[in-house]
Amino acid sequence: MTGERSLSYLPQDRSFALFTDHLARQSVRGSVAELTGQDLRVARNWRSSVTEPWVLELGEEVEGYGTFRFPYGPFSMGVPEAGTFEIVTYGERILEVLPGFGQKPRGILGSLPGLPLEDAALRVERLAGPYSASHASAFLFATEAAAGTPLPSLEAHVRAVAQELQRVYNHLHVLARLAEAASQNVGQAQTHALAEDLLRLASRHFGHRWLFGALLPRGPSRHLEPSDRSGLARSLSGLGARFEALWELFQGSRTFVDRLQGTGRVTRSQAVMWGAVGPVLRASGVPWDDRLRDPSPPYRDLFLPLAHQSEGDALARTLVRVEEVRSSLLLLEQLLDRWPGGGTIDPAPAVAPGRGLARCEAPSGDLVWDVRVRDGKVLEAGFRSPSQANWPLFALACRQSVFTDFHFTLESFGLSFAETDG
Amino acid sequence: MPSWIGQAFRRGILTSRFPRAPASREEVPETSRPPVLPPGLERIAVLGRAADDCPTGAITADGLYHGRCIRCARCTRQGFTFGGRALANASRPEDLYSPGGGPLPERLGPAPLAGLGRSLQLFLVDAGSCLACNREVLALANPYYDAARLGITFVNSPHHADVLVVVGIPTRPILEPLRRAYEALPGPKAVLAIGACALEGGLFRGNPGTQAPLYETLPVDLFVPGCPPSPLDILAGVLTLAGRMKCLPGVPA
Ligand code: SF4
Ligand code: SF4
Numbered sequence: 001m002t003g004e005r006s007l008s009y010l011p012q013d014r015s016f017a018l019f020t021d022h023l024a025r026q027s028v029r030g031s032v033a034e035l036t037g038q039d040l041r042v043a044r045n046w047r048s049s050v051t052e053p054w055v056l057e058l059g060e061e062v063e064g065y066g067t068f069r070f071p072y073g074p075f076s077m078g079v080p081e082a083g084t085f086e087i088v089t090y091g092e093r094i095l096e097v098l099p100g101f102g103q104k105p106r107g108i109l110g111s112l113p114g115l116p117l118e119d120a121a122l123r124v125e126r127l128a129g130p131y132s133a134s135h136a137s138a139f140l141f142a143t144e145a146a147a148g149t150p151l152p153s154l155e156a157h158v159r160a161v162a163q164e165l166q167r168v169y170n171h172l173h174v175l176a177r178l179a180e181a182a183s184q185n186v187g188q189a190q191t192h193a194l195a196e197d198l199l200r201l202a203s204r205h206f207g208h209r210w211l212f213g214a215l216l217p218r219g220p221s222r223h224l225e226p227s228d229r230s231g232l233a234r235s236l237s238g239l240g241a242r243f244e245a246l247w248e249l250f251q252g253s254r255t256f257v258d259r260l261q262g263t264g265r266v267t268r269s270q271a272v273m274w275g276a277v278g279p280v281l282r283a284s285g286v287p288w289d290d291r292l293r294d295p296s297p298p299y300r301d302l303f304l305p306l307a308h309q310s311e312g313d314a315l316a317r318t319l320v321r322v323e324e325v326r327s328s329l330l331l332l333e334q335l336l337d338r339w340p341g342g343g344t345i346d347p348a349p350a351v352a353p354g355r356g357l358a359r360c361e362a363p364s365g366d367l368v369w370d371v372r373v374r375d376g377k378v379l380e381a382g383f384r385s386p387s388q389a390n391w392p393l394f395a396l397a398c399r400q401s402v403f404t405d406f407h408f409t410l411e412s413f414g415l416s417f418a419e420t421d422g
Numbered sequence: 423m424p425s426w427i428g429q430a431f432r433r434g435i436l437t438s439r440f441p442r443a444p445a446s447r448e449e450v451p452e453t454s455r456p457p458v459l460p461p462g463l464e465r466i467a468v469l470g471r472a473a474d475d476c477p478t479g480a481i482t483a484d485g486l487y488h489g490r491c492i493r494c495a496r497c498t499r500q501g502f503t504f505g506g507r508a509l510a511n512a513s514r515p516e517d518l519y520s521p522g523g524g525p526l527p528e529r530l531g532p533a534p535l536a537g538l539g540r541s542l543q544l545f546l547v548d549a550g551s552c553l554a555c556n557r558e559v560l561a562l563a564n565p566y567y568d569a570a571r572l573g574i575t576f577v578n579s580p581h582h583a584d585v586l587v588v589v590g591i592p593t594r595p596i597l598e599p600l601r602r603a604y605e606a607l608p609g610p611k612a613v614l615a616i617g618a619c620a621l622e623g624g625l626f627r628g629n630p631g632t633q634a635p636l637y638e639t640l641p642v643d644l645f646v647p648g649c650p651p652s653p654l655d656i657l658a659g660v661l662t663l664a665g666r667m668k669c670l671p672g673v674p675a
Contacts, residue, residue, distance in 0.1 A: 074599050075547045075580070080556045082548040082596055103595050106550050107629035119477050122494055123625055129554025129650070173557070186426035192564035193436055203451040210554045210650065213453075213494050221495070242433075249426055418553050 066090040074103045079410065083417035094406065097398040099391055104417045112381045117143055117217040120378045124369075128385070128418040129210045130170055133162035134362035136215040138369040138383070143217065146356030146373045153297045153340045158220040160298050161232075161335050162202075162211050163360065164328040169198040170363035170414065171321040171328075172243075177411040178318060179250070182259045190246055197239055205232050229336045240329045247322055260315035264397040264409030267312055274396065277389045278365020279324070280413060282308040283316035290361035302334050314412035321414075353379065362386050364414040385419035437568045438654065441661060445508060445654045449566075453493050454652035456506030457486065459523035463501050469523055472500040478618070478625055485521040489621040492649035509658040511646045515621065515637065518647060533665030534612045534643050535584055540573040542664055544614075545583035547603055550632065551590025555617040555650040559587055562660075567653045574660055580606035585663060587656075588640070591619040591626045592633050604640050612643040612663050617650050624649060 073084035084100035108127055112120050124139045125132040137159040144151055176191035199209040205228050206214040207221055214221055224232070250256055266276065271284035281288055287308040291299045307323030309316035353374035360367055365386030372379040394413050401409065438449055459468060466483070473481045476497060480490035488510065495504070506525050512518045513531030520526050535542065546559050562569040563576060577583050580603045592600060604613065615636050618624030623634025636642060646659040661667045 074596060075545075075603055080546060080548065080560060081553065082550060082590070082593075103593060103599075104550055105631055106591055106593060106626045107631045108626065111626070111629050122477055122492070126492075126552045126554075126625060126649075129552040130557065132554075184426075186430050189565050190429060190433065192561070193433065193566060196561060196564050196566045200448055200451075203453070204448075207451075207495070208453050209451065209558075209652070212492075212554075212649065245429060245432075249429055416553060418551070 067095060073100070081417050089403075092402055094398050094401050094403060097395050097406075099395065099417075101417060101420045105421050108421050109381060109383070112378045115378050117373065117376055117378065120381070121216055122213070125210075125212050125215075127383075127421055128387075128416055129212070130173070130416075131166065131362050131364070131367075131385075131419065133159070133166045133211045133215060134360055134367050135369070135383075135385075136211075137163055138358045138360045138362075138367050139371065139381075140215060140217060141358035141360070142356040142369040142371040143373050143378075144356065145358055146354035146371055147376075148354060151296075154223070155220065156296065157298050157335060157340055158224065159215055161224065161332060162206060162214055162220075163362075164332045164335065165198060165202055165206075166211065167328045167363045168325050168332075169195055169202075171325045172198065174321055174411060174414045175250070175318065178260065178314070178408065179256065181407040181411055182256045184250070184253060184256050187246065187250055187253070187256070194239065194243060194246065197235075201232060201235055201239075224336075224339075226339075229339060233333060233336045236329055236332055240326070243325060243329075257315065259408055260318055260412070261313060263314040263405045264394075264401060264412060265311070265313045266393050266397050268310070270393065270396055271312070274392050275389055276365075276393045277386045278362070278414075279307075279317050279320045280365065280390050280393055282306075283320045284312035285310035290359055290366050294360075297340075298335060298338075301338070302331055304331060314408050317412040355380075364416075365389060387415045387417070387419040390415055391420070433565075436565045437571065438566060440654055440657065441572075441667065449654050450508045450652050452504040453495065454648055454655060455504045455508045456488050456510055456526060456647065457491065457493070457495075457497055457502040457504055457523075458506040458520075458525050459486070459502050460505070461524075465522055468500050468502075472497040472502060472523075475500065478627070481523070485519060486523045488518040488520065488526065488647045489515050489645065490618065490624070490627070491647060492618045492624050494649075509655055511644055511655070511659045511662060513644050515635075515645060518621075518645060530667065531644055531662055533663060535610060535663045536665030537610065538584060538664060542574045542585060542660060543577045543583045544574065544585045544587050544660065545577055545580045545603070545607070546587045546589070547580075547600065549588055549590040549596050549600060549620065549636065550593040550626075551617070551619055555589035555619065558650045558653050559589060559616060559656055561653040562657055567657060569657060569660070572657075572661070572666075574657075580604075581608065583607050584611060585660065586611065586613045586640070587616060588613060588620050588636060588642075589616045589650075591623045591629075592636050592639055593631055594633055597633060597639055600639060613640050614656075614659055614663060615642045615645050616656055616659070617646070617648055619649075621645050621647060 067090045070087040070089055072087055074082040082103045086098040087094055088096040108123050121136060125136045127135050172191055172195040176188050179188035179191055202211055203209040208214055266284045268285040271281050271286055287306050289306055291304055294300055305327050307320045309319050355372040357370045367386055368384040370382045390413055397409050469483055473483055478490045478492055480487050510526050517529055548556055586604055586607055615621055620636050626632055627634050644659050644663055646655050648655055
């Protein structure tokens with residue numbers, strides 16, 4: 001129900017998030033029966049029986065003298081994606097922003113049931129290209145949990161390398177977009193160049209710029225030979241040094257810092273109440289990162305400094321991302337250094353039906369995949385992406401801001417419409 | 423005291439030499455080249471096996487339709503290699519068909535914007551993409567590709583654009599805005615379809631709520647296959663539209 005005065009966010013979404021949060025307290029991945037101690041039917045019923053939509057009520061002042069609604073999109077300047085925004089305003093100030101998701105759905109989730117895992121994985125990757133490694137990893141971990149396939153540590157290791165590479169890429173992309181919004185032309189160009197370097201590294205070592213086809217149910221397409229690993233480690237350390245030089249300049253730029261400071265603030269209680277995830281959550285004073293709670297290798301065995309800030313504004317989110325670029329580079333160094341031995345995955349599909357759930361920390365936050373499989377085929381699948389979790393927070397952060405803040409708020413959240421595809 | 427200018431100088435010149443020199447392997451990686459069946463293999467048997475395996479139906483018993491290929495590399499198990507002609511594009515979908523799975527013939531499409539001189543304005547529209555195509559298009563502005571050196575820039579309104587660059591599979595609700603955006607372009611104008619999704623729907627062809635192919639909605643002038651195509655694939659497409667690709671420089675072997 002998208003009523004006149006409210007906006008519903010994907011009806012089953014809130015319930016699903018609560019459910020998975022409940023599970024998260026116990027473990028990071030496993031079959032649902034294992035995690036809840038309940039039988040599968042309960043879990044399924046639970047999901048379908050909750051129909052109450054997640055509704056963001058418009059604030060009080062939204063109707064009044066001189067206010068009007070201003071549609072923005074789907075091909076809007078500065079938002080290189082097909083989404084719409086309905087902006088309620090009386091001019092200068094934004095009273096409310098209602099993002100609209102109607103333009104984008106490509107029916108991907110609906111097309112998964114009945115597909116062999118291999119084919120399904122190709123579609124999952126292409127749900128949101130820049131986050132393909134996270135989606136593919138979470139999806140595969142979920143199918144493996146469902147089928148009860150034991151996971152060799154080499155697979156998990158390669159997935160972690162792919163995810164961390166993409167995290168660095170995406171954080172740099174956000175930084176570049178912020179620089180663009182603040183007219184920092186040299187900074188923007190140089191940051192985009194660094195991001196391009198990462199795409200080229202991915203292409204050289206994983207065979208694809210966006211890591212499509214790099215992580216598959218039968219094991220990753222490439223296993224990073226020793227020469228690959230040393231080459232990758234060398235390139236990354238050079239990249240880290242260039243990033244530091246660049247960030248020093250950003251920090252020294254008054255224009256850049258001023259534009260971000262105090263922009264699009266999310267308070268701690270908002271973040272907790274609305275279930276924010278990722279850098280948005282960590283920038284609002286909640287030090288939560290799925291990677292730190294992962295009970296299995298490789299993350300269990302790695303040193304990961306947790307980035308967090310308490311201001312909750314665009315600057316805090318940017319600082320968190322910058323810290324995470326550093327920590328991801330550190331993780332990559334450790335991952336490449338401590339390479340596990342062992343073989344690849346045993347592709348024998350489990351015949352018995354099972355349902356599995358996995359979460360991982362995608363670049364913009366907690367990502368959950370929930371998959372039912374049988375005979376190596378998908379029976380049913382669902383996900384909760386970080387964008388779905390964070391869109392309401394974006395709407396809240398825009399309240400009472402001014403038009404010129406819009407892009408800074410949007411970019412600092414790192415949201416995508418593609419990931420809301422139900 | 424560090425400065426932006428100093429920083430930029432320290433990085434040196436990154437920009438590609440394309441189209442003056444052929445693209446390098448770094449710029450057009452293997453997976454941005456079309457799959458091809460090397461000569462000497464038992465074609466009929468290989469095509470049959472690969473057709474069963476191909477997730478998009480790009481391979482049939484008779485040949486390979488590059489418009490559907492998402493470069494997933496699955497057919498390399500049957501003997502295909504990513505050795506096809508780099509930077510391939512076509513002005514008609516049927517030109518992307520290679521009977522028997524061999525290399526695509528070299529064809530230079532007509533250049534609808536040949537009269538526009540050295541300046542081209544692009545307007546990017548997303549019909550329903552996974553974002554990878556969008557970012558590859560926008561990568562043309564980064565220092566590695568620096569399309570501005572060739573007079574190619576991005577504009578924020580269709581009213582100022584010469585080329586409508588479309589990425590992604592058209593979803594039903596986007597059809598009307600797409601048509602309106604196309605109408606808003608002043609003539610002479612062209613439509614450039616980027617990526618498997620914008621060609622035939624790629625992996626998502628036939629999904630409920632989508633309406634592929636794009637060429638039934640808009641008069642597409644040039645198709646650039648790939649999933650996603652590399653930035654140089656896209657640049658080559660733009661230059662082809664403008665009649666500025668005299669020959670198609672390949673990748674050094
Ligand atoms: S690479 Fe293309 S032709 Fe080969 S299997 Fe994949 S989609 Fe089919
Ligand atoms: S063609 Fe491939 S990369 Fe481009 S939007 Fe479609 S799925 Fe994404």
